[in-house]
Amino acid sequence: QVQLVESGGGVVQPGRSLRLSCRASGFSFSNYSMHWVRQAPGKGLEWVAVVSYDGSNKYYRDSVKGRFTISRDNSKNTLYLQMNSLRAEDTAVYYCARDPNVASYGYDYFDSWGQGTLVSVSS
Amino acid sequence: DIQMTQSPSTLSASVGDRVTITCRASQSISSWLAWYQQKPGKAPKVLIYKASNLEHGVPSRFSGSGSGTDFTLTISSLQPDDFATYYCQQYHTYWTFGQGTKVEIK
Numbered sequence: 001q002v003q004l005v006e007s008g009g010g011v012v013q014p015g016r017s018l019r020l021s022c023r024a025s026g027f028s029f030s031n032y033s034m035h036w037v038r039q040a041p042g043k044g045l046e047w048v049a050v051v052s053y054d055g056s057n058k059y060y061r062d063s064v065k066g067r068f069t070i071s072r073d074n075s076k077n078t079l080y081l082q083m084n085s086l087r088a089e090d091t092a093v094y095y096c097a098r099d100p101n102v103a104s105y106g107y108d109y110f111d112s113w114g115q116g117t118l119v120s121v122s123s
Numbered sequence: 124d125i126q127m128t129q130s131p132s133t134l135s136a137s138v139g140d141r142v143t144i145t146c147r148a149s150q151s152i153s154s155w156l157a158w159y160q161q162k163p164g165k166a167p168k169v170l171i172y173k174a175s176n177l178e179h180g181v182p183s184r185f186s187g188s189g190s191g192t193d194f195t196l197t198i199s200s201l202q203p204d205d206f207a208t209y210y211c212q213q214y215h216t217y218w219t220f221g222q223g224t225k226v227e228i229k
Contacts, residue, residue, distance in 0.1 A: 100172075109169055
């Protein structure tokens with residue numbers, strides 16, 4: 001079955017960097033676009049970034065553009081989120097999530113989610 | 124950016140009640156809308172996609188309707204496992220979630 005396992009979260013000071021990973025199993029990772037979604041404590045869901053199945057297309061929400069970089073290594077079945085210049089408002093649980101369509105560049109919902117990893121930005 | 128507004132923010136209901144949650148988009152999104160259920164400390168789970176399509180394995184008491192800007196999620200007979208927070212999501216242009224509706228025990 002589809003399994004997504006995030007790691008790399010932790011406590012970090014403002015202005016520092018962190019890299020999140022999402023290890024995928026149970027499906028052909030290289031065929032699916034992947035997303036990062038975050039949820040601040042006690043708040044709602046917020047889409048962060050997407051990378052297409054082949055890594056050729058990447059999109060970000062405005063508040064993270066220029067600071068966050070989404071990438072993937074299809075040989076390792078792993079999705080990444082490099083987060084630089086972190087701010088207090090980046091504090092959240094970060095989820096990776098999968099697009100349901102094979103080899104698609106389009107918009108769609110998220111059919112599978114990981115359990116999340118907590119990032120806390122604090123001095 | 125497309126904004127999604129859910130109502131109500133909180134809903135108190137009893138087991139067996141029919142429950143309806145609404146979601147409004149700031150511009151037409153056709154039927155590009157999904158509904159998710161999230162329980163405390165857990166990842167969201169998709170219930171409905173393309174406004175009215177039930178995800179595989181989701182109980183038939185859940186249904187979705189609407190198109191354009193106005194959408195509803197209905198639970199026909201609320202079960203104990205359904206007390207959770209529900210989010211709508213548009214995927215017409217990028218991805219945006221509503222602020223959530225918490226369904227709590229009355």
